[in-house]
Amino acid sequence: xxxxxxxxxxxxxxxxxxxxxxxxxxxxxxxxxxxxxxxxxxxxxxxxxxxxxxxxxxxxxxxxxxxxxxxxxxxxxxxxxxxxxxxxxxxxxxxxxxxxxxxxxxxxxxxxxxxxxxxxxxxxxxxxxxxxxxxxxxxxxxxxxxxxxxxxxxxxxxxxxxxxxxxxxxxxxxxxxxxxxxxxxxxxxxxxxxxxxxxxxxxxxxxxxxxxxxxxxxxxxxxxxxxxxxxxxxxxxxxxxxxxxxxxxxxxxxxxxxxxxxxxxxxxxxxxxxxxxxxxxxxxxxxxxxxxxxxxxxxxxxxxxxxxxxxxxxxxxxxxxxxxxxxxxxxxxxxxxxxxxxxxxxxxxxxxxxxxxx
Numbered sequence: 218x219x220x221x222x223x224x225x226x227x228x229x230x231x232x233x234x235x236x237x238x239x240x241x242x243x244x245x246x247x248x249x250x251x252x253x254x255x256x257x258x259x260x261x262x263x264x265x266x267x268x269x270x271x272x273x274x275x276x277x278x279x280x281x282x283x284x285x286x287x288x289x290x291x292x293x294x295x296x297x298x299x300x301x302x303x304x305x306x307x308x309x310x311x312x313x314x315x316x317x318x319x320x321x322x323x324x325x326x327x328x329x330x331x332x333x334x335x336x337x338x339x340x341x342x343x344x345x346x347x348x349x350x351x352x353x354x355x356x357x358x359x360x361x362x363x364x365x366x367x368x369x370x371x372x373x374x375x376x377x378x379x380x381x382x383x384x385x386x387x388x389x390x391x392x393x394x395x396x397x398x399x400x401x402x403x404x405x406x407x408x409x410x411x412x413x414x415x416x417x418x419x420x421x422x423x424x425x426x427x428x429x430x431x432x433x434x435x436x437x438x439x440x441x442x443x444x445x446x447x448x449x450x451x452x453x454x455x456x457x458x459x460x461x462x463x464x465x466x467x468x469x470x471x472x473x474x475x476x477x478x479x480x481x482x483x484x485x486x487x488x489x490x491x492x493x494x495x496x497x498x499x500x501x502x503x504x505x506x507x508x509x510x511x512x513x514x515x516x517x518x519x520x521x522x523x524x525x526x527x528x529x530x531x532x533x534x535x536x537x538x539x540x541x542x543x544x545x546x547x548x549x550x551x552x553x554x555x556x557x558x559x560x561x562x563x564x565x566x567x568x569x570x571x572x573x574x575x
Contacts, residue, residue: 228252228253228254229253229254229273229274229275229346230253230254230255230256230271230272230273230275231248231249231253231254231255231256231257231273231274231275231276232255232256232257232258232264232267232268232271232275232276232277233245233255233256233257233275233277234257234258234259234260234261234263234264234267234276234277234278234279234282234287234290235259235277235308236259236279236281236282236283236544237279237280238259240279240308240331241257241259243329244277244308245257247333247335247338248338248342249397251339251342253342256271256367256442258260260282260283260284260508261282261284261285261286261287261289261290261293262284262285264276264278264294265290265293265294265297265300268294268297268299268300268303269297269299269300273303274303274346274349275303275305275306275342275345275346276294276304276305276306276309277306277308277329277342277465278290278291278305278306278310278325279307279308279309279342280305280308280309280316280320281309281310281311284395287307287309287320287376288310288319288320288323289323291305291307291320291323291324292323292324294324295323295324301465302348302349302356302502303349303512304326304327304345304348304349305324305325305326305327306325306326306327306328306329306342306345307320307325307328307329307339308328308329308330308331308333309328309329309330309331310330310331310435312330314354315387316387322448325544326345326348327341329341331364337502359532360484380432397572397573398431398517398521398551399427399428399429399430399431400434400572401426401517401568401569401572402404402427402428402510402513402514402517403423403424403427404424404515404568404572405516405517405565405568406423406424406427406506406509406510406513407420407424407489408561408564408565408568409425409512409513409554409558409561410423410509410558412555412557412560412561413424413553413554415505415509417505418477418506418509419473419503422473422474423475423477423481423506423509425474426473426474426475426477426478426481426506427478427480427481427506427509427510427513429463429467429474429475429478429481430463430481430482430485430510430514431459431460431463431465431482432466432467432478432482433458433460433462433465433466433482434459434463435462435466436458436459436462437455437456437458437459437462438455441455441456442456454503457486457494457495458495460482460483460484460486460494460495461483461486461495462477463478463482463483463485464479464480464482465565466482466484467479471565479506479507480507481504481506481507481510482509483496484494484498484503484504484506484507484508484511485497485507485510485511485514486511487503488503488511488545488548488549488550489503489508489548489549489550489551490548490549491554492549493549503551508550508551508554509554511549511550512538512550512551512555512558513565514545515538515540515545515549515560516534516535516565517569519533519534519537519538519545520534520569530566531566531569535559535562538550538555538558539555539559548560
């Protein structure tokens with residue numbers, strides 16, 4: 218029976234840097250006798266290039282070199298993310314305290330004094346390589362954890378989006394046109410969020426959160442929600458409860474989608490001048506996501522056929538929002554959002570035509 222050999226640890230590679238070739242040869246002989254692989258450089262600039270190309274596990278670096286000395290070389294090695302983690306042993310004939318302190322400040326981990334004593338070399342190299350191995354293991358472990366966290370986060374994000382989709386589908390079963398409406402709303406909101414460069418909103422979040430703005434209508438009786446004629450005062454009061462109801466449905470969620478969804482559900486019928494509902498908020502007291510949602514909702518409502526009204530052409534809907542018609546007035550909207558809507562109006566028309574409507 219043939220038994221396969223046990224796996225062996227990879228051979229460590231050590232970069233030797235010295236402007237005197239005989240010193241390089243001496244160190245290479247000593248290191249190779251201990252089982253290490255070596256690469257060499259005769260000056261600081263060669264060392265910087267070799268440290269990137271050869272990916273050594275350790276660097277032996279002479280201090281006294283022309284053009285770029287060891288202090289500058291180690292400083293540049295530690296400034297480069299690709300070579301920062303490689304330990305450096307400074308090799309010098311100088312044995313004063315200031316030299317060692319300067320080297321430490323530049324980033325060196327250890328010292329060796331010339332002439333090299335083999336036992337000192339062996340101990341320092343072995344200890345630093347062991348520390349490098351532990352550091353690499355920790356880095357790999359952290360990278361693995363980071364990958365797992367990202368994967369888990371992606372799974373949670375997908376679960377939250379599935380929740381949103383489930384709620385939206387429930388709304389579609391209540392009212393087919395509402396289903397088409399929420400699809401268009403997502404795209405309208407992203408147009409405004411992107412054009413206004415709103416980091417506190419985020420186009421991805423509002424794309425998935427905005428369809429939940431009317432989730433509360435699930436709890437509105439059909440005879441009110443689908444009534445073809447004008448609502449009575451009591452029916453209108455019932456209809457207005459969909460804002461708070463939607464916010465309550467979403468308030469138990471912990472994702473950024475459901476948090477913003479609750480914020481939009483509660484505030485998308487508030488008006489800049491304070492004449493909206495349910496709380497009569499005005500100005501910047503209304504959350505920004507709700508301010509975006511409000512103008513998108515009004516535009517789509519004007520364009521769409523409802524049991525109580527026919528559909529409307531794009532130009533007419535824009536005129537009503539910008540100029541007012543008594544029921545809808547420009548002072549209802551955040552002026553900055555209104556200006557952005559006017560600039561982006563052609564995209565709103567394209568979105569409406571690209572998605573089913575009746």
